[in-house]
Amino acid sequence: MKKTILLLLPFAGLLWVPLYNRHDPVLLGFPFFYWYQLAWVPVTSVLIWMAWKADKQS
Amino acid sequence: MSTSLPDNAAIGVFILFFVATILLGSTVRFWRPLLNRRKAATNHSQGEEWGLGGREFGAWVTWFLVGGDFYTAYTVIAVPALVYSTGGFGFFALPYTIIVYPFIFAVMPKLWTIARDGGHATAADIVRARFGSRTLELAVAISGLVAVLPYIALQLIGIRTVVEALGYTGMLPLLFAFVSLAAYTWLGGLHAPALTAFIKDVMIYIAVLAAVIIVPIHLGGYGAMFHAASEHLPAIPGGRVVSQDQTVPYATLALSSAFAAFLYPHTLTGILAAKSADTIRQNAVFLPIYTIVLGLIALLGLMAHAAGIVTTSSSQVVPQLFLAIFPSWFAGFCFAAIAVGALVPASVMAIGAANLIMHNILPRHSESVTGSRLAGLGVKVGALGCVVFLNAKFAIDLQLLGGVIILQTFPALIMGLLPLRLSAPALIGGWASGSLFGLGLCWMDGLKPVHPIAFGGFSASVSTGLLALGVNIVVTMVLGSVIRLALGASPSTLQPRQSMRRQG
Numbered sequence: 001m002k003k004t005i006l007l008l009l010p011f012a013g014l015l016w017v018p019l020y021n022r023h024d025p026v027l028l029g030f031p032f033f034y035w036y037q038l039a040w041v042p043v044t045s046v047l048i049w050m051a052w053k054a055d056k057q058s
Numbered sequence: 059m060s061t062s063l064p065d066n067a068a069i070g071v072f073i074l075f076f077v078a079t080i081l082l083g084s085t086v087r088f089w090r091p092l093l094n095r096r097k098a099a100t101n102h103s104q105g106e107e108w109g110l111g112g113r114e115f116g117a118w119v120t121w122f123l124v125g126g127d128f129y130t131a132y133t134v135i136a137v138p139a140l141v142y143s144t145g146g147f148g149f150f151a152l153p154y155t156i157i158v159y160p161f162i163f164a165v166m167p168k169l170w171t172i173a174r175d176g177g178h179a180t181a182a183d184i185v186r187a188r189f190g191s192r193t194l195e196l197a198v199a200i201s202g203l204v205a206v207l208p209y210i211a212l213q214l215i216g217i218r219t220v221v222e223a224l225g226y227t228g229m230l231p232l233l234f235a236f237v238s239l240a241a242y243t244w245l246g247g248l249h250a251p252a253l254t255a256f257i258k259d260v261m262i263y264i265a266v267l268a269a270v271i272i273v274p275i276h277l278g279g280y281g282a283m284f285h286a287a288s289e290h291l292p293a294i295p296g297g298r299v300v301s302q303d304q305t306v307p308y309a310t311l312a313l314s315s316a317f318a319a320f321l322y323p324h325t326l327t328g329i330l331a332a333k334s335a336d337t338i339r340q341n342a343v344f345l346p347i348y349t350i351v352l353g354l355i356a357l358l359g360l361m362a363h364a365a366g367i368v369t370t371s372s373s374q375v376v377p378q379l380f381l382a383i384f385p386s387w388f389a390g391f392c393f394a395a396i397a398v399g400a401l402v403p404a405s406v407m408a409i410g411a412a413n414l415i416m417h418n419i420l421p422r423h424s425e426s427v428t429g430s431r432l433a434g435l436g437v438k439v440g441a442l443g444c445v446v447f448l449n450a451k452f453a454i455d456l457q458l459l460g461g462v463i464i465l466q467t468f469p470a471l472i473m474g475l476l477p478l479r480l481s482a483p484a485l486i487g488g489w490a491s492g493s494l495f496g497l498g499l500c501w502m503d504g505l506k507p508v509h510p511i512a513f514g515g516f517s518a519s520v521s522t523g524l525l526a527l528g529v530n531i532v533v534t535m536v537l538g539s540v541i542r543l544a545l546g547a548s549p550s551t552l553q554p555r556q557s558m559r560r561q562g
Contacts, residue, residue, distance in 0.1 A: 017305035023298070026281070034299075037353070041156055041353070045346045055339065
């Protein structure tokens with residue numbers, strides 16, 4: 001169950017486009033739209049890693 | 059056009075790196091035993107060795123093999139071209155290549171285990187064993203074969219594009235692309251792409267890191283780059299980056315691409331060639347590293363605007379940007395990286411499709427290496443036909459067309475893993491309806507990957523692949539219920555047959 005939520009989070013965070021469809025705030029020159037989505041890459045890696053750990057324990 | 063013309067240095071460096079990679083990859087059979095004596099005694103048939111690499115790839119090779127599937131002409135040519143033409147909308151490739159990994163993690167280890175236990179090499183094998191239906195096997199195999207043709211076509215366009223950027227015109231660039239792909243795959247088999255995937259990734263990393271560092275420095279930093287690019291693209295009101303009516307296409311294209319990505323025969327080949335289910339899980343953790351670079355490559359489309367590149371052929375955006383910014387010898391190196399980056403995946407795709415023909419489509423189970431090679435060659439000729447006859451507005455439309463076709467195998471292959479009561483006739487009906495519906499829409503819309511729909515107060519353009527998959531699932535469910543009612547069958551008689559093996 002916990003594992004399912006971990007794996008569904010990236011879908012929720014990335015497929016609801018109005019959530020991040022804006023220019024501001026800008027970070028290091030990147031509009032929010034771009035850096036928000038790039039930030040999901042390491043976050044997704046960590047989430048999958050947590051799900052992997054949870055898998056191994058059970 | 060603000061084009062810097064390539065000189066002999068560019069052409070020389072390009073040929074050197076491109077030819078060296080092909081030679082190294084295609085002669086692998088001869089020098090690999092020298093490095094690795096352990097392999098001397100092998101219990102795999104020659105066909106399984108050529109096609110699946112003997113199902114023995116560990117975490118690192120799988121990482122390069124599976125990750126490399128994304129580093130294709132799709133990434134370095136087609137996505138930047140779309141970003142150049144449409145701005146932020148083309149960036150949907152980024153969410154696509156993120157959400158695909160949780161999906162892989164959840165689904166693919168199960169498929170791998172089923173494939174290993176049953177000795178299956180392809181999606182069609184798995185489906186046949188699970189549902190005991192030769193017709194369904196054929197349906198899934200034909201989808202895989204047809205879907206991969208436009209995807210290989212996109213790779214051929216990638217190679218053609220860089221050869222054109224080197225100053226060649228007419229039929230020669232396409233011929234060059236086709237001949238190099240055919241020669242490389244004929245000689246090398248899957249081991250060639252697995253090992254050259256490493257060379258290819260290193261070359262692409264050098265090219266891309268140079269581009270994402272040097273190009274913004276030229277243009278005064280990322281902030282200035284985004285600003286300059288926005289002046290060349292249509293203004294979007296309300297401080298948004300994509301217009302409001304593009305948000306649904308953006309999300310649905312990302313989702314359908316992610317569902318489709320690992321149904322292709324070549325991507326599934328990469329997964330099934332892994333050593334263990336855990337190798338796949340581990341890879342799902344580390345593969346997203348690729349995606350960061352993919353996002354930066356997509357931005358090359360914006361950088362091209364900022365660098366003043368003006369071209370009517372959007373596929374030329376990245377090569378022209380490299381010619382404008384880099385010294386010509388390094389542009390030549392980058393072109394070789396792009397060409398190898400198209401060649402290696404195209405070869406994996408052709409092998410995956412050849413496996414399907416030999417394994418699942420031909421009536422007699424044939425393991426001859428020559429047969430596989432001939433099948434692979436046939437696949438490449440089909441891809442060449444797609445380049446010549448399909449007139450897509452953007453190169454990326456070819457990849458999305460492949461997605462529409464391959465998504466129709468989703469119910470049989472992926473939903474088949476769930477404890478649902480799916481039966482072969484219902485799945486075949488769903489597959490046929492979804493495929494006809496999807497291809498019909500693509501035909502009517504001129505290969506445009508989204509189709510406008512409206513119901514109630516809601517209207518939006520939705521990914522054609524997802525719409526067709528919806529039709530597919532609904533028909534599968536309805537047919538399934540009708541068949542159950544008509545037969546009055548108890549659920550137990552419709553349980554999938556796990557142990558069914560092929561007779562042929």
